[in-house]
Structures are given as structure tokens and as C-alpha cells.
Amino acid sequence: MSLVVLKGVQKTYRLDAVEVPSLVDIDLTIRANCFTVISGPSGSGKTTLLNMIGCIDQPDRGQVTVAGEAVQAMSDDALSDFRARHIGFIFQTFNLLPVLTVYENVEYPLLLSRVRGRKRRARIRDLLEAVGLADKAANLPGQLSGGQRQRVAIARALAPAPQLVLADEPTANLDSHTGAEIIELMRRMQVEQAASFVFSSHDPQVLAAADDALAMRDGRIERSETVGRTAA
Amino acid sequence: MRRTWSLALRNLRRNRRRSLTTLTAMVIGAVTILVFGGYSRNITYSLQTSYVLRSGHLQIERKDYFLYGSGNPAAYGIPDYRRVIDVVERDPVLAPMLKVVTPTISLGGLAGNFAAGVSRTVVGTGVVVADQNRMRQWNDYRLPLKVGPIALTGTAEDSAVVGVGVARVLQLCRQLAVSDCPQQEQAEAEGVGIRAPDDIASLARQESQSAASGDKIRIELLAANVHGAPNVASLEVVKAEQQGFKELDDMYVGLHLSQAQRLVYGAASPAVTGVVVQLAHTSQLPLARARLEELLATTLNAEPLEVQDFTELNPFYGQAVGMFAAIFGFMAALIGAIVLFTVGNTLSMAVIERTTEIGTLRAMGLRRSGIRRLFVCEALLLGLIGGGAGLAAALGIAWIINQSGLTWLPPGQVDRIPLAVRLWGENMLMAGTAAGLVLVAVLSAWWPARAAGRMVIVDALRHV
Numbered sequence: 001m002s003l004v005v006l007k008g009v010q011k012t013y014r015l016d017a018v019e020v021p022s023l024v025d026i027d028l029t030i031r032a033n034c035f036t037v038i039s040g041p042s043g044s045g046k047t048t049l050l051n052m053i054g055c056i057d058q059p060d061r062g063q064v065t066v067a068g069e070a071v072q073a074m075s076d077d078a079l080s081d082f083r084a085r086h087i088g089f090i091f092q093t094f095n096l097l098p099v100l101t102v103y104e105n106v107e108y109p110l111l112l113s114r115v116r117g118r119k120r121r122a123r124i125r126d127l128l129e130a131v132g133l134a135d136k137a138a139n140l141p142g143q144l145s146g147g148q149r150q151r152v153a154i155a156r157a158l159a160p161a162p163q164l165v166l167a168d169e170p171t172a173n174l175d176s177h178t179g180a181e182i183i184e185l186m187r188r189m190q191v192e193q194a195a196s197f198v199f200s201s202h203d204p205q206v207l208a209a210a211d212d213a214l215a216m217r218d219g220r221i222e223r224s225e226t227v228g229r230t231a232a
Numbered sequence: 233m234r235r236t237w238s239l240a241l242r243n244l245r246r247n248r249r250r251s252l253t254t255l256t257a258m259v260i261g262a263v264t265i266l267v268f269g270g271y272s273r274n275i276t277y278s279l280q281t282s283y284v285l286r287s288g289h290l291q292i293e294r295k296d297y298f299l300y301g302s303g304n305p306a307a308y309g310i311p312d313y314r315r316v317i318d319v320v321e322r323d324p325v326l327a328p329m330l331k332v333v334t335p336t337i338s339l340g341g342l343a344g345n346f347a348a349g350v351s352r353t354v355v356g357t358g359v360v361v362a363d364q365n366r367m368r369q370w371n372d373y374r375l376p377l378k379v380g381p382i383a384l385t386g387t388a389e390d391s392a393v394v395g396v397g398v399a400r401v402l403q404l405c406r407q408l409a410v411s412d413c414p415q416q417e418q419a420e421a422e423g424v425g426i427r428a429p430d431d432i433a434s435l436a437r438q439e440s441q442s443a444a445s446g447d448k449i450r451i452e453l454l455a456a457n458v459h460g461a462p463n464v465a466s467l468e469v470v471k472a473e474q475q476g477f478k479e480l481d482d483m484y485v486g487l488h489l490s491q492a493q494r495l496v497y498g499a500a501s502p503a504v505t506g507v508v509v510q511l512a513h514t515s516q517l518p519l520a521r522a523r524l525e526e527l528l529a530t531t532l533n534a535e536p537l538e539v540q541d542f543t544e545l546n547p548f549y550g551q552a553v554g555m556f557a558a559i560f561g562f563m564a565a566l567i568g569a570i571v572l573f574t575v576g577n578t579l580s581m582a583v584i585e586r587t588t589e590i591g592t593l594r595a596m597g598l599r600r601s602g603i604r605r606l607f608v609c610e611a612l613l614l615g616l617i618g619g620g621a622g623l624a625a626a627l628g629i630a631w632i633i634n635q636s637g638l639t640w641l642p643p644g645q646v647d648r649i650p651l652a653v654r655l656w657g658e659n660m661l662m663a664g665t666a667a668g669l670v671l672v673a674v675l676s677a678w679w680p681a682r683a684a685g686r687m688v689i690v691d692a693l694r695h696v
Contacts, residue, residue: 056595056689077599084597091693095592099242104235111235112597156596 262622358492
């Protein structure tokens with residue numbers, strides 16, 4: 001089953017008077033409940049592609065369908081609500097809210113999704129236990145290591161039980177050991193939470209964990225292959 | 233929403249120094265507005281009280297007396313004033329509001345101290361002493377007043393009180409214990425003494441008067457009677473009294489109503505130039521005035537009468553209040569602009585610093601309005617904290633000023649009065665200032681909040 005479908009997607013950025021094509025005629029399908037990795041050199045269009053899939057950017061041309069919905073037709077508010085319900089984000093620099101505790105950071109997307117009281121608390125507790133940070137719930141992000149912060153970011157991304165989690169270079173700011181732990185955690189969470197994870201990464205560890213691998217160059221998909229298990 | 237407030241508060245605490253600087257600016261602004269507002273409010277109440285103590289809230293006069301009749305009681309008198317007073321006091325609408333209703337007469341004349349060979353034009357005011365003493369108890373604003381009975385209390389009918397300025401000009405300083413009389417002191421030091429009258433007849437009259445009056449201080453008050461002929465009353469000056477305003481102090485001669493009426497009307501039927509109405513509270517003025525006008529048009533329409541309130545009778549009051557209101561408005565606008573730009577600058581910097589956070593929140597699904605709300609809440613909190621702290625600081629400063637014992641000399645007055653800031657109990661002033669500050673803070677957040685809400689998510693996430 002396809003969770004994300006891109007048809008003929010094009011995106012061009014303008015830097016002063018120069019037009020820089022970032023995505024060129026992208027046709028892409030991302031399967032549900034899969035671990036998909038997008039690789040490619042810097043400037044190949046990985047992040048732009050993730051932004052399109054994540055509904056935080058719009059193509060100049062083409063169609064983007066996520067979870068069965070044509071997202072381009074949505075208003076900004078509807079798109080915000082759609083992201084809150086269906087998409088989780090994990091950032092290279094973690095992007096936790098520094099004034100909120102670990103607990104509150106995980107809680108925030110649940111508040112946006114209007115998950116109420118007891119159910120919300122149970123969800124946060126389960127996720128923090130799953131990422132091994134139950135004892136750090138009251139800590140601020142500034143009191144955590146890089147690996148711990150990324151674990152919080154994973155818990156936050158998964159909090160509203162999204163169908164799709166996007167991660168832009170999630171291990172780039174971590175050492176190889178911590179990066180491996182994070183990949184293992186994400187893989188486990190992807191299976192447990194029955195979500196699709198889509199990464200952009202150069203990290204061979206990430207590539208090795210992938211079900212599907214996409215290679216990009218100059219805004220085009222150079223290669224697309226199923227390298228791991230087949231989705232259930 | 234609870235999380236939005238919590239997030240806003242924490243974001244303010246995140247950059248404590250900047251938030252404190254902004255709050256300090258707001259507190260200084262609030263204190264400036266409130267202290268000046270309290271100060272001008274105190275002046276307004278003091279001025280109003282000084283007028284109401286003397287001449288009540290409202291005065292019923294013969295039509296056009298205020299414009300043309302001043303100093304001409306013969307032409308602009310109210311002959312049937314006792315009926316006017318009776319109707320006013322018995323009126324069921326007015327009665328609960330009344331404190332004092334009393335007749336008064338104002339006359340222009342010439343006061344002379346022939347013993348010293350000096351005279352000056354004066355305005356004589358005839359009053360009912362007991363009523364005036366009751367009027368002096370009025371203190372609607374609970375000011376720290378020390379107003380005793382008028383000096384005519386318990387005196388004979390031919391007694392008079394003069395303003396300190398009149399006493400100086402009539403060279404009665406020593407007799408009436410008036411200080412600051414350099415001309416008289418100089419004359420006495422040079423041995424000039426009391427000037428002899430110009431002719432033998434005057435000298436004889438002076439001698440006979442001195443013998444008759446013993447040590448009494450007497451002046452002669454010359455005024456035109458009802459027939460236009462000059463009439464003279466010999467008055468015993470019992471006291472020289474500060475009148476509050478220099479212009480009045482230099483002209484004032486107070487005397488018993490009956491004496492003033494005899495001077496003007498002689499054996500004819502006595503009249504008055506005004507019926508003074510003092511109300512329990514100034515706030516009752518519009519209602520009382522409307523009712524009086526109704527009575528003058530119906531029950532009391534036999535005579536052409538009109539009613540004036542104390543602001544019309546004393547134009548300086550309105551001018552002073554207007555001036556303070558203009559200064560207050562100017563200050564408030566200036567401080568409002570400073571707060572507007574200070575808070576706006578603080579929030580603009582916060583928006584720039586938190587660009588990545590804004591991108592993250594938007595990516596997570598927070599709507600544009602949610603981002604706007606976040607920054608508006610921060611401004612609202614700044615306004616509430618700044619307004620609250622400013623209010624507390626202003627109350628503290630007002631208390632210190634009020635306890636300091638400082639005095640000042642208001643323009644047009646002769647007495648120094650306590651420097652006071654009237655803030656406690658002035659709920660409209662306090663609430664208005666605090667609410668204004670909050671409103672300005674929220675307004676100042678609008679533009680940065682709008683800019684934050686309109687950020688392109690991917691650009692915000694790329695921000696370093």
C-alpha cells in the first residue's frame with residue numbers, strides 16, 4: 001500500500017537571478033510501514049524532497065498525495081492540522097523547544113492533536129519508556145546529551161501516532177556509536193508504532209537498515225530499490 | 233491555551249535581561265503616568281474643594297448677572313430670594329442632594345482707611361455666617377484640610393474680614409498681624425507714622441471716631457445704593473484672612489449679609505445677588521442643575537433667574553483642569569509610543585532568535601494563528617507584569633511623596649499646599665493606565681507576531 005505518491009513533481013529555487021532546479025520530474029511512491037532512506041550528495045534535492053513529502057513546502061508543478069489526500073489543495077490551516085495528525089519530524093539538530101521539559105516536548109504535538117488527559121499522559125509515559133528516557137522526563141533539553149535529545153525528538157515525532165515520520169540527517173550530529181543506537185531505536189519504533197520512516201542520510205548505517213533506498217543526484221531520482229524486508 | 237501561556241512565560245524568562253529591561257521601561261512609563269495623574273487629580277480636587285467650600289456647586293442668579301451684573305447688586309438682585317431658597321430646600325428631587333442653600337450678596341465698592349489716608353477698590357461679599365461655616369465642612373475628597381469657621385463667626389453685625397492683600401494696601405498690617413508688609417515697615421521706621429488727614433474736618437472726624445471706637449480697627453466701605461447714591465458703612469475689621477487666590481485676596485471684604493444689604497438697599501426691601509447651593513457630592517451636579525433649571529422654568533419663573541455651576545463661575549478651574557488633562561494626555565501618548573517601540577523591538581528580536589523554533593512548531597502542525605497567539609501572549613504577559621509592577625511602584629512612590637511633607641505654591645494662589653499624589657482609590661486612573669499599557673503591549677506585538685506567523689516553514693527551519 002502506498003503512503004506517499006509524488007507525480008511529476010518539480011521545484012526550482014531562485015537565488016537572485018539564477019534559477020536552481022532542486023527537484024526535476026520526480027515520480028515516487030513510498031510504501032506504508034517501511035524504512036525508506038534517501039541518499040545522495042549535498043545539493044541533490046534530498047531535503048527538498050523530504051519537505052514536499054512532509055507538506056511543509058509546495059512543488060512548482062506536479063502532485064503530492066500523502067495518506068490518500070492531495071495536500072496541494074489544502075489551505076494552510078488544513079495542512080497544519082494534517083501534519084499534526086499524520087506526520088512526525090525528526091531534525092538533524094533535534095529542534096527541541098529549549099524552555100520545555102522532556103515530558104512537555106513530547107506532550108506538545110499531543111496537545112496540537114487535542115489528545116486529552118489520561119490518554120495523553122499514558123502515551124507520553126509509554127514513549128519515554130520506549131526511548132529509555134522515563135527518568136529524564138523533568139529535564140530540560142539543555143541538560144541532555146545529543147543522543148538523548150534525539151531520542152526525545154523521536155518520541156516527540158511519534159507522539160501523535162503519525163503514519164509518516166520524516167528525518168533529515170538524524171545521525172549527522174551524533175557520533176557513530178550513538179548514531180547506531182538511534183538508528184536501532186528508530187527501526188524498533190518504526191516496527192512497534194507501525195509507521196513509515198523516511199530519512200535523508202549519507203550514513204552507511206542508515207542505508208544498511210533501510211527497506212527501500214532512493215539515490216538522488218541533481219534533483220532527480222537516480223536509483224530506487226527495495227533492499228530490505230518487504231512491508232507487511 | 234494553557235501550554236501557550238506557559239510557553240510564553242518561559243520564553244520571557246529565557247532572556248531575563250531583555251525582558252527585565254523591557255519591563256523596567258514599562259514600569260517607569262506606568263509610574264510616570266500614574267504619579268503625574270495622581271498629582272494632577274489631587275490638584276483638581278484641591279481646586280474644586282476650595283471653590284465649593286467658598287461658593288458652593290451651583291449659584292442661582294438673576295439672568296445675565298454673571299455677564300453684566302457683577303458689582304451691581306441694585307440692578308441684578310433677587311428680591312424674593314427667601315422663596316427661592318424655600319422652593320429649592322423643599323423640592324423632593326433636590327432635597328436629598330443638598331448640603332447648604334444660602335443667600336449671598338456681592339457688591340463693588342471702595343474701602344478706605346482714612347486714618348492712614350489710603351483706600352482701594354474692593355469686592356464686598358455679604359454672607360450668612362452660620363451657613364458659610366456649614367459649607368466649610370464640605371470635604372468630598374477627604375483632603376487633609378484644616379478649615380475652621382470663618383472669621384466673622386460670633387462677631388457683631390458691623391464686622392468685616394478683609395483679604396491679606398486688602399490689609400496691606402490699607403496699611404493695617406501691624407494691627408491685623410499681617411506679615412510681609414515692607415512698605416508699612418519702611419514708613420514706620422522712617423518715623424512717618426500715621427499720615428495726618430488733609431483738612432481740619434477730616435481730622436476732627438478721625439479724632440471723634442478714634443475716641444468712639446477705642447482700639448478697634450475700622451475701615452469705611454463706600455458703595456452705591458439702590459438709588460445710585462453713595463452710601464458708607466463703617467466696619468470693624470476683625471481679621472485679615474488669606475483668600476486662597478491672590479486676585480481675591482487683594483479685593484476681598486467679607487461682611488454679614490444684613491450689613492451688606494443695608495449698605496446697598498438701605499431701608500428698601502433687601503435682596504441678594506445669588507443663592508448658593510452646595511451639594512453633598514460633586515457627582516450630583518448634573519442632576520441637581522437639571523432639576524434647578526426645571527424649577528426656574530416652572531415654579532420660580534416669576535423672576536428671570538438662571539443657574540451657573542462652579543466651573544462657569546470660576547473659569548480658572550476649567551482652564552487648570554484642561555491644562556493638566558492636556559499635559560497628561562501628551563505624556564501618556566509619549567510613554568505609550570516608547571512602550572510600543574520597546575516591546576515591539578523586544579518581540580522582533582525574539583522572533584528573529586526563535587526563527588528555527590517557529591519553523592519547528594509550524595512543521596509539527598501549529599497553525600499560523602498559534603504562532604501569532606504565542607507572541608501576543610508574551611506581549612500580554614509583559615503588559616500585565618509591567619502594568620502590575622508599575623501600579624505597585626507608583627502606589628509606593630505616591631505614598632513616599634505624600635509622607636514627605638513637601639509643599640508647593642500653585643499658580644495664582646498665595647498659600648503653599650502639601651505636595652500630594654492622589655492614587656489610592658482612583659480606580660479608573662489605575663485601571664485605565666494598566667489597561668492602556670497592556671493594550672499598547674499587545675498592539676506592539678501585532679507586527680512581529682504577524683511576521684512570525686507568515687514565515688515560510690522551510691526557510692525558518694534553515695535559519696541559523
